[in-house]
Amino acid sequence: LKLVQPGDTRWLSNSLSIQSVLISYKPLLLTLEHISSERDENSPEALGLLHILSNPSTMFIIHVLEPILKALAIFSKQLQTKEADFAQLQIFTSATLLRLEELKDFSASDYENIIKTIQTLPSVSPLTRMTRLTVSNDQIDFRQLFDTKIVPFIDAIIENIRARFEPGTLALLDSFSIFDIQNVTDEPDYGDKQIAALQHHYQNDFDQSLFDEWKIFRKYLLVLKSKDQSITQRDMCITLIKDGTLKEVYPSLSLLAEIFLCAPISTATVEREFSTTNRILTDLRNRLTIEHVDQLMRISIEGPEHLNEEIKEKIIDCWKLKKQRRLAV
Structure with missing residues (x-):
């Protein structure tokens, strides 16, 4: 049993x-x-x-x-x-x-x-x-x-x-679906209701410029859809942030995309970060500063999955140059 x-x-x-x-x-x-x-x-x-x-x-x-x-x-x-x-x-x-x-x-x-x-x-x-x-x-x-x-x-x-x-909260979060290319239509008021809801909720961060940018950006999404571009809602928001030209042309929408990407949609990322923290903050490394832990966690989570031999050798050489510590075990 x-x-x-x-x-x-x-x-x-x-x-x-x-x-x-x-x-x-x-x-x-x-x-x-x-x-x-x-x-x-x-x-x-x-x-x-x-x-x-x-x-x-x-x-x-x-x-x-x-x-x-x-x-x-x-x-x-x-x-x-x-x-x-x-x-x-x-x-x-x-x-x-x-x-x-x-x-x-x-x-x-x-x-x-x-x-x-x-x-x-x-x-x-x-x-x-x-x-x-x-x-x-x-x-x-x-x-x-x-x-x-x-x-x-x-x-x-x-x-x-x-x-x-709460239904009201879910409805607000669902407003971010305007970034999904699959939902884009050629209606003249497409996304206006969702933009208004987001602007009202984040009224300290956005003004009328958000509407002005959206009127142009929705045409940009429509063009991408006509070219059969397969881009997810999340990928579109990442593009808005990383693409220098788009971020400069649509600063308000780029900020809105950042808010979307920071919102905790699922628990997967949070649970993975807790596991990473436990691996890094061991009993022998309990005096690491917050800044140092943050850097190590970013390397562990966002860094490359596999290191090439050249980088490994540099890491080992750097570690050898450090002063030897006495470990309390």
Whole structure:
């Protein structure tokens, strides 16, 4: 048996934990029953777990959690992809909320199959002493259990997701989709509404010049689209910043592109930076300055994946010239 330890803030680990239990539910019950019958120091704990897992209510709740946590795990993976954009984020969030609303219906096919599965599992072990608290599958009102335990849980998840991804905020972030060439049309007012929303939100950074630049730049995007240029929304913003001519001609739009690129669309980059920090700031390098750590992190994250032999030799020669330190180990 191989089980997964769930993390408090890891949707993926919670889903994998439930899946690992469900895959080996019957063997898990048999294992606990065998340990409890050995009459050693682990027997009381194993017997207690056996009582809990063989309870029909526990079986039902664990099985029902699987499709709920599966939806959250998929949503988590969508947030972690590096190529996500704001338009996809809004779609992903809406789709996840719709799936959770669907799972609040007890008549859904997911739960019909779950109840059939539970009825095949042994609710009471032959070695388990029958008590007044012992119940069978026939005595459990699964509908009542679903309404009192599962529905409030799903409602809390939906409320949490809506609080984290407010519709107004997602709509504002979706305004950056005007940089996506695939969305460009020849309508005379294309993008005006989105530019107005962005200018209003960042009113301390932009003035009327943003509209003036946009009226010309949207024609530039239309020309690129007519030439079948395959440029993503992110690549277009990077071009606006790195291309000296475009940045000089469209300074306000270039600043808007910088804001877009700095916004945390997904968690992939942030998590990678934390991992890089842990690799650099070891116990032996705990006195590095903030500036030095920043430089090392930029080299590690944005530098070349492979160094040629000439650069390696220069690094080694430079390191040899440094004063030898005494390490406190």
